[in-house]
Amino acid sequence: MSSADTRPRRRADAERSIARIVSAARDCLSRDPDATVDDIAKAASVGRMTVYGHFRTRPELVEAALAEALRAGEQTLAGVDLGGDARQAMSRLLASSWSLVAESAALLSAAQRVLPEGRLRELHTGAADRVELLIVRGQSDGVFRTDLPVTWLVNAVQYVLHGAAEEIRLGRLDAAAASGIVTATVQSILAVPDPVGQVRSGT
Amino acid sequence: MSSADTRPRRRADAERSIARIVSAARDCLSRDPDATVDDIAKAASVGRMTVYGHFRTRPELVEAALAEALRAGEQTLAGVDLGGDARQAMSRLLASSWSLVAESAALLSAAQRVLPEGRLRELHTGAADRVELLIVRGQSDGVFRTDLPVTWLVNAVQYVLHGAAEEIRLGRLDAAAASGIVTATVQSILAVPDPVGQVRSGT
DNA sequence: AATAACTCGTATCCTCTTGTACGACTTACA
DNA sequence: TGTAAGTCGTACAAGAGGATACGAGTTATT
Incomplete structure (x- = not known):
């Protein structure tokens, strides 16, 4: 059992x-x-x-759907090599699972409204946490930025994925090109900001 | 009249x-x-x-709320100097109106479900369009990336703002620090990607 | 083949939300 | 101060969606 x-x-x-x-x-x-x-x-x-x-009940069904999506997500995650350069690892991760993660995110927001507060975190632990670990590793390796809170970075990535899924649904983004676009965007968010061209360099 | x-x-x-x-x-x-x-x-x-x-009717109320939010948004937008360096202009824009834009985005999605298809675009023209213009200008000035579709960039920024608002609501992001964090994130998304450190530089 | 498990339609109840009707009370304004 | 305008509670009709009850038909499994 x-x-x-x-x-x-x-x-x-x-x-x-x-x-x-x-x-x-x-x-x-x-x-x-x-x-x-x-x-x-x-x-x-x-x-x-x-x-x-x-x-x-309906909530029970929603929870089952979410649980299965998360299970599928974790399985995919487990099959990705997260070693080596954190940036490359992140690219591999996104390439193989970004749409799935995005779908899970949508489901998550669906569940948020019908499941009790704690139940979500309980189920969701592990999925996003592993992404967070990768980001943290990238930070300590010096390839990801450290000027923003890790929590924010993780969630910002989530929101971008969610947005990309939405754009595809609305027909404003080509599904085939999405993977590359998402990867490029996420890399930009996580990369160490260029101190030269950021806000300086007026005239 | x-x-x-x-x-x-x-x-x-x-x-x-x-x-x-x-x-x-x-x-x-x-x-x-x-x-x-x-x-x-x-x-x-x-x-x-x-x-x-x-x-x-309720839709009529939703439309009124959206219209007012957009009006407020446009007014704020009008008060911001969008000239000079596009990056600085974007920073100024976000500093003075990011939360308002985020709120409008949430309202927008609320309206999407109750208003007829065309009505939305009709009301929304001008608000996000001006942001798009700024981005395009930044692109032609060479300070914003051109490797991703403008539509995507505009929407990615939108989703990040929306996400930041959500994070604040959930208490996972400090409201005071949000402005700076949002600005930094958006700048990273729009900046011309660094060809060196992006994905290369293995070992 | 017999039986327990499963499917699934219909009917019913409950709750929530939208929208209307009516009417009494209060308040701005000329 | 008189009156039209506005407020707002109660009550009510209509529709949608969740959930239960019942029962007849179907199918997997032994």
Whole structure:
């Protein structure tokens, strides 16, 4: 009873239904944090009652969707080599997972409104924390800026990713080019600011 | 009949009520895009019916709130010297209006869901457009990067401002220090990337 | 094949929010 | 000071969404 077989008996098709529902929930909630249970059911090609058969309340469903997204995020994160130059590591990280992180961020804001305060931090620990560690390492290696709070840097990156996802949804940003653009933007945010050209150099 | 006295007769206290309601709407909607008419009324220390006395529907109220926020934004913008070095101009702009711009952005997303498609662009023209012009000028002056689409840069700045406002709301960012942090972050996003330290320089 | 598990439609209840109607009270303003 | 304008509470209709109950049909598993 470590993590699998939460319940002793469950039929295979039920398992499949649950998977479809959670997946649909991720899709719907990422697009619209206010997605209805009925919307999600329809997206999963499943009756609304089936959803309630597996998730007692809507918040419970939202939490399940978020948990799965975070799990997927952590798995992807685990597959990325975070060693070597912190900047390159960050680029690798973004290249392989930025859209996923962005999606999780949208889900996160969806969950923020229906889950109790502490529950979020509880679930979210580890995902963003590992990004923070990478940034901190980059700082102590002297390749990332130290003039701004780490908390801010982490969140600023989050917001940029979220924004990029939104821009794509609105058709204002090419999905194919997004990865490069996001990476360039994030690198600029994290890089040690150039003391010469920043605000000085009037005339 | 240029812009004032839209209607010939209105009592002074009604004018005051309207001002209070619109102001409350800005506050509430900036914090929660789904704020109820009742919430707004309570925040304005006014009966819900009074609100409906001045605004037929909730969307109408949202539009009024947005319009006023944009008006305030444009006024502030007009008072800022956008000449000289584009970077310095941007810093001046952010120093005097970043929180206001951030608030407008939140309101904008609130309005996005209740106003018809075209109405938004119609109202919003001018506010963000002037920022875009400044960025473009900075680009042609060679002090802002040109390797990323202008649309993206404008929106990335928007998202960062929005994020900063959110961080303050959540108590994760000191309001006093925010201005400097925001400015530094935006400057980094817009600055011409350093070709040396960006991704190269492995070992 | 038998059975327990699962699916899923319908009907129902509850709550919240928007918007309207009415009417009494208060206040600005001429 | 009289009157129109404005305030605002209560009540009400309508619609949406969450959640429960019930029950008949379907399917996986033994």
